[in-house]
Amino acid sequence: MALNLRVMAPNRIVWNSEAQEIILSTNSGQIGILPNHAPLLTALDIGIIKIRVESQWISMALMGGFAMIDNNQMTILVNEAEKASDIDFQEAQTSFQVAQNSLSQATGRKQIIEANLAFKRAKARLEAVSAKSS
Structure with missing residues (x-):
């Protein structure tokens, strides 16, 4: 059994395929999704x-959004996504x-918030491409 x-x-479908297992970064930590998961909506x-397809793991950097799972159908809406490949x-x-x-040199509330978001995006991209090679 698999998940769809x-x-x-906003501008494209990044992934549309079956998967055997999914690990996501949510606002409250990482969660794993397997077939027949309970219905869920999460930020x-x-x-x-x-994403595990057969025995291979594929990574992507996601720049925030929402995920919904119901009846082995998972839809993820993101601001931006980039495959590790x-x-x-x-x-x-x-x-x-x-x-x-930039984050270590940021001063002022606005600059710190912007630098922190840029840092999180850069970290996600680096983690995705590093996971590809492991």
């Missing part, structure tokens, strides 16, 4: 999703370091 998973961003944090490791690592430096 659809990941949608997603900026982070990664891991589409992320350049060197670029992701450089972006992470720049975001980390």
